[in-house]
Amino acid sequence: MLGEISHLRILSAYFGELTRPAIVGTVKANVLLLRVSGKCVYDTKDGRITVSPGECVFFPEGYNATARPAHDEPAKYAVLHFKGEVERREPLVLRARDMSAVMRVFEDLSRTARIDTTENKLLSISHFYRILYLLAPFTADRYMDSSKLRLIEPAISYLEYHIFDSDLEVGSLHGMCDISHAYFCRIFSEHFGMSPVKYVTEMRLERARRLIEDGACRFLYEVAEAVGYNDPLYFSKLFKKRFSVSPKALAQGNLK
DSSP states (O other): OOOOEEEEEEEEEEEEEEOSOEEEOOSSSEEEEEEEESOEEEEESSOEEEEOTTEEEEEOTTOOEEEEESSSSOEEEEEEEEEEEESOOSOEEEEOSOHHHHHHHHHHHHHHTTSOOHHHHHHHHHHHHHHHHHHTTEEOOOOOOHHHHGGGHHHHHHHHHHTTOTTOOGGGGGGGTTSOHHHHHHHHHHHHSSOHHHHHHHHHHHHHHHHHHHTOOSSHHHHHHHTTOSOHHHHHHHHHHHHSSOHHHHHHHHHO
């Protein structure tokens, strides 16, 4: 994963919200950014890295990137700055095995990192390695060179604004890039870790979950339409398969 880390020292750990483009300052520290909600795009000198909820991106000390929300919605995150000699010198994207467990440990880390005592320093280091353990099983290095990524940028840019459109034709995205469907899918999967169809479905269902939890829509068909599905029954089937609970049950649970 990150390789050997020597002389580890935790500098800070806190939660925040990204509402507009910002520089990820990593000149003086290594950074671990956990995406809590909202997809985020990191533009680097070598390419683009896209991180979705439940994923984490590592930037080594001295590596700068510009972060921006992929959509108009704010992107909530948890960030950890640490010093230490890290073997890995390139960005890395990881996926949480258990997001709730990672969040619990990060909350503990954010508390111990605030108070500079010997005991808290040791606890913070323990929390840090616990987080790495929870991220390790789903390591997915999706850092790729810009020349390859540029081929599918027209489709990625289009998706950023039209992913929730009901008339979106995922199978036609390759036409915007003047490459074959098979090659488009291969590059897309290398970058996002999943097929274009699965990516669109994941983003739509994740947004639907947030709409339900926030109480933004009164009826099931409103949620379905808001994320690009004209058929509420089909949407409900996809939602239950993804989250193991129906949208109706989730909404009723939030009202209790």
